[in-house]
Amino acid sequence: MTVNLESKSPAGPIADKWDNYKANLKLVNPNNKRKFKVLIVGSGLAGASAAATMAELGYDVEVFTFHDSPRRAHSIAAQGGINAAKNYRGDGDSIYRLFYDTIKGGDFRSREANVYRLAQVSVNIIDQMVAQGVPFAREYGGLLDTRSFGGAQLQRTFYARGQTGQQLLLGAYQQLARQIGLGGVKLWNRVEMLDVVTVDGRAAGIVTRDLVTGEIRSHAGHAVVLATGGYGNVFFLSTNAMACNVTAAWRAHRKGAAFANPCYTQIHPTCIPQADDTQSKLTLMSESLRNDGRVWVPSAVGDERAAAQIPEGERDYYLERLYPSFGNLAPRDISSRAAKRAVDSGRGVGPLKNGVYLDFSDAINRLGKEVVKERYGNLFDMYERITGENPYDVPMRIYPASHYTMGGLWVDYELMTTVPGLYSAGEANFSDHGANRLGASALMQGLADGYFVLPYTIGNYLAPMLNQPIPGTDHPAFKAAEEEAGARFSRYLDNKGSRSPDWFHRELGKIIWTHCGMERTAEGLQTALSELPALYEEFQSDLKVTGDGQSINQTLEKAGRVDDFFQLGMLMCRDALERNESCGGHFRAEYQDEEGEAQRDDDNFAHVAAWEWTGDPMNAVRHQEELQYEVIHLAKRSYK
Amino acid sequence: MSHLENLTLTIWRQSGPDDAGHFERYRIESISDEASFLEMLDVLNERLIDEGKEAIVFDHDCREGICGTCSLMIDGQAHGPQRGTATCQLHMRKFKSGDEIIVEPWRATAFPIIKDLMVDRSPLDRIVEAGGFITAPTGGAPDANIIPVPKPVADAAMDAAECIGCGACVAACPNGAANLFTAAKVSHLNLLPQGQPERWSRVEAMVETMDEYFGSCTNHGECEAACPKSISIDVIALMHRDYRKAKFKNRKLISQI
Numbered sequence: 001m002t003v004n005l006e007s008k009s010p011a012g013p014i015a016d017k018w019d020n021y022k023a024n025l026k027l028v029n030p031n032n033k034r035k036f037k038v039l040i041v042g043s044g045l046a047g048a049s050a051a052a053t054m055a056e057l058g059y060d061v062e063v064f065t066f067h068d069s070p071r072r073a074h075s076i077a078a079q080g081g082i083n084a085a086k087n088y089r090g091d092g093d094s095i096y097r098l099f100y101d102t103i104k105g106g107d108f109r110s111r112e113a114n115v116y117r118l119a120q121v122s123v124n125i126i127d128q129m130v131a132q133g134v135p136f137a138r139e140y141g142g143l144l145d146t147r148s149f150g151g152a153q154l155q156r157t158f159y160a161r162g163q164t165g166q167q168l169l170l171g172a173y174q175q176l177a178r179q180i181g182l183g184g185v186k187l188w189n190r191v192e193m194l195d196v197v198t199v200d201g202r203a204a205g206i207v208t209r210d211l212v213t214g215e216i217r218s219h220a221g222h223a224v225v226l227a228t229g230g231y232g233n234v235f236f237l238s239t240n241a242m243a244c245n246v247t248a249a250w251r252a253h254r255k256g257a258a259f260a261n262p263c264y265t266q267i268h269p270t271c272i273p274q275a276d277d278t279q280s281k282l283t284l285m286s287e288s289l290r291n292d293g294r295v296w297v298p299s300a301v302g303d304e305r306a307a308a309q310i311p312e313g314e315r316d317y318y319l320e321r322l323y324p325s326f327g328n329l330a331p332r333d334i335s336s337r338a339a340k341r342a343v344d345s346g347r348g349v350g351p352l353k354n355g356v357y358l359d360f361s362d363a364i365n366r367l368g369k370e371v372v373k374e375r376y377g378n379l380f381d382m383y384e385r386i387t388g389e390n391p392y393d394v395p396m397r398i399y400p401a402s403h404y405t406m407g408g409l410w411v412d413y414e415l416m417t418t419v420p421g422l423y424s425a426g427e428a429n430f431s432d433h434g435a436n437r438l439g440a441s442a443l444m445q446g447l448a449d450g451y452f453v454l455p456y457t458i459g460n461y462l463a464p465m466l467n468q469p470i471p472g473t474d475h476p477a478f479k480a481a482e483e484e485a486g487a488r489f490s491r492y493l494d495n496k497g498s499r500s501p502d503w504f505h506r507e508l509g510k511i512i513w514t515h516c517g518m519e520r521t522a523e524g525l526q527t528a529l530s531e532l533p534a535l536y537e538e539f540q541s542d543l544k545v546t547g548d549g550q551s552i553n554q555t556l557e558k559a560g561r562v563d564d565f566f567q568l569g570m571l572m573c574r575d576a577l578e579r580n581e582s583c584g585g586h587f588r589a590e591y592q593d594e595e596g597e598a599q600r601d602d603d604n605f606a607h608v609a610a611w612e613w614t615g616d617p618m619n620a621v622r623h624q625e626e627l628q629y630e631v632i633h634l635a636k637r638s639y640k
Numbered sequence: 641m642s643h644l645e646n647l648t649l650t651i652w653r654q655s656g657p658d659d660a661g662h663f664e665r666y667r668i669e670s671i672s673d674e675a676s677f678l679e680m681l682d683v684l685n686e687r688l689i690d691e692g693k694e695a696i697v698f699d700h701d702c703r704e705g706i707c708g709t710c711s712l713m714i715d716g717q718a719h720g721p722q723r724g725t726a727t728c729q730l731h732m733r734k735f736k737s738g739d740e741i742i743v744e745p746w747r748a749t750a751f752p753i754i755k756d757l758m759v760d761r762s763p764l765d766r767i768v769e770a771g772g773f774i775t776a777p778t779g780g781a782p783d784a785n786i787i788p789v790p791k792p793v794a795d796a797a798m799d800a801a802e803c804i805g806c807g808a809c810v811a812a813c814p815n816g817a818a819n820l821f822t823a824a825k826v827s828h829l830n831l832l833p834q835g836q837p838e839r840w841s842r843v844e845a846m847v848e849t850m851d852e853y854f855g856s857c858t859n860h861g862e863c864e865a866a867c868p869k870s871i872s873i874d875v876i877a878l879m880h881r882d883y884r885k886a887k888f889k890n891r892k893l894i895s896q897i
Contacts, residue, residue: 077704
């Protein structure tokens with residue numbers, strides 16, 4: 001099979017590409033839009049905003065979520081903020097600068113045209129969300145407040161306390177709810193997508209499983225949008241919500257959608273360190289805390305004193321020392337590795353010596369406790385609930401954890417995957433963040449894709465299909481997919497092994513974290529690639545799922561998700577092994593300069609790796625989309 | 641890190657909506673005080689699977705207190721004993737060795753049980769669908785700074801908007817009323833200048849949809865005490881005020897009198 005990786009970036013100067021595209025796209029008459037059924041999987045920022053907008057335009061939209069309500073999607077957990085090139089501060093921001101910062105932050109591994117468009121529509125997002133009633137933080141004069149975030153030297157991040165993701169998601173959810181109430185959107189809740197169905201090479205619909213009744217069912221549509229989030233839970237311990245999974249994206253991959261850059265995963269520097277073995281997930285402390293918190297460890301190895309007992313001169317504020325111009329606001333990948341090195345050097349803090357301090361005492365002295373409370377109160381409360389320590393009195397302890405995945409389904413400029421009619425939006429696609437995402441850019445991308453990109457590009461695909469019949473759910477391809485999905489879930493139940501899905505997930509996570517986490521080596525990846533198939537085989541023979549398939553069974557749901565994580569994990573390690581360079585979140589220990597910074601290889605790796613499914617993730621075929629830099633000069637990323 | 645020993649959990653098991661349901665007792669020999677309450681249930685579930693039994697079904701997702709998926713009546717209190725804290729953020733250090741803990745699902749007629757500790761909260765979505773939004777189709781929004789919003793107004797709207805939609809207010813209410821949930825959304829949108837054009841139709845539609853599913857508020861205040869975001873019942877007063885005003889302002893209604 002050939003995989004077409006034509007990016008479809010429009011012609012013209014970078015600033016005109018999106019306008020040129022819109023000027024030439026095919027339109028669907030408002031009265032004809034209702035003849036097109038669009039199936040949207042996922043109800044996070046990208047899915048909810050796309051569904052609301054397309055329903056408003058008149059398309060016949062169905063939305064699928066495995067949650068009880070669309071408002072639960074994991075976008076809700078984003079804390080810090082959303083970037084936009086509004087330049088309300090007059091501090092020198094512009095669309096170009098946001099574009100440049102995003103490309104640079106991504107270590108020059110993203111597609112210029114997509115990122116420029118993202119920066120362009122960022123401005124519209126803020127307008128849209130304010131009109132919808134998102135209560136962003138404001139100045140006393142009533143205008144919007146902004147703050148700074150990692151990887152940028154200006155204040156372009158809009159926020160709503162430490163709950164920006166929540167407020168934006170509720171905004172998008174409310175638009176979606178309005179459409180549900182009006183009958184423009186049909187919602188399927190507690191329903192999980194298990195497969196994509198293709199007929200004659202085009203997306204024809206999906207197969208789902210009702211989590212409450214176990215019913216497996218087909219849905220046909222003119223186009224399918226996967227807005228199903230990232231795969232960070234492959235690590236088991238991550239900041240993702242418990243149910244986040246790769247199944248939708250992975251099943252699409254198995255049906256022909258190329259999977260791009262799976263090794264680009266982001267390890268977030270400021271999470272609460274693991275406390276014990278029962279830990280089920282890790283909790284993020286917003287990066288915005290680094291605006292006022294100072295990161296440090298004791299200068300001496302094995303310093304057992306409490307933080308307050310360690311005099312200023314015996315502390316190592318290592319981010320400020322190593323990256324004086326960005327200091328505590330160095331980008332995520334860089335800050336994470338620096339923390340790992342501090343802990344690996346034996347200078348870790350906390351009962352398990354597995355963290356570094358994030359200290360607010362200077363900020364409290366400078367600004368007063370009230371101001372600090374106003375800015376970060378809810379985060380401080382959350383920290384105290386989890387750790388039992390009060391961060392107003394003792395410094396927070398933080399450590400990096402898996403947080404976001406830049407890799408995902410390959411999409412072109414129109415956000416279409418390599419399967420015609422199958423789109424991917426938000427974290428589920430690979431499009432905008434290159435090898436590392438900057439803080440406050442995930443919310444921006446999700447909403448850009450859903451509100452301002454997909455509603456345009458999808459019409460371009462649908463217009464020529466007007467009044468043409470599409471395959472119904474009685475098509476043999478749907479029946480085959482239903483049977484395959486049903487058989488898979490019966491297999492999990494009938495297996496009668498001895499280990500739970502969670503046990504396998506934990507073991508899988510250990511392998512991936514050890515060998516394909518913050519730092520990777522060829523040797524480690526090869527070890528992982530020999531351990532993973534063996535563990536996967538054990539999973540297939542020794543899995544134990546109790547309960548039945550006709551009522552809600554969370555153990556069974558988990559089995560399906562872990563199965564797909566295994567396959568993805570193998571592809572991740574292969575991708576990491578093939579990419580013989582360090583860039584952004586992908587740090588190969590063999591490729592670093594004398595100061596320990598990532599060393600890219602632009603001659604050989606300035607491309608997107610897009611993997612083609614062949615029936616076995618260990619034998620997936622790697623294809624390349626060369627990245628064309630028309631505007632930006634490839635440069636060594638420096639935050640010093 | 642230390643451990644709690646000898647906990648007894650009395651947990652509601654119900655195989656489906658039509659099953660009568662019953663309590664089952666489980667013993668936890670030892671659990672780290674760093675574990676969250678839900679992590680303790682994870683440990684118990686792993687043991688049940690090991691023993692060939694069906695795991696206890698409970699709703700949960702983000703485990704950061706923001707998605708609103710988790711529920712649980714713990715010793716008769718919605719989200720358990722710690723104030724302003726969702727079940728997923730409750731940690732075992734709040735309990736002590738030898739404790740007997742009773743775990744039940746949300747108790748409310750409007751929230752039928754799906755299985756074990758999982759309930760159906762979709763009537764909350766119906767309320768939002770009826771009017772919990774500002775009609776602002778994508779594309780036509782004016783510049784975000786064109787309407788200044790006084791900081792105290794934005795802050796008050798945000799206080800109300802923090803609601804995570806978990807339904808604890810309903811579960812805690814002796815009447816099974818959803819006034820705190822509904823009023824939080826009404827207040828969030830009705831306080832903002834952007835919410836004014838639909839202010840009266842919104843409150844009417846939301847309150848009347850709420851009344852279709854939920855009981856009536858009699859000012860017990862249990863909702864505020866149970867709310868994991870500590871949303872003040874002041875929002876209910878605002879909702880009532882706006883609802884009354886809306887009824888007066890509704891010309892059609894006046895002409896019928």
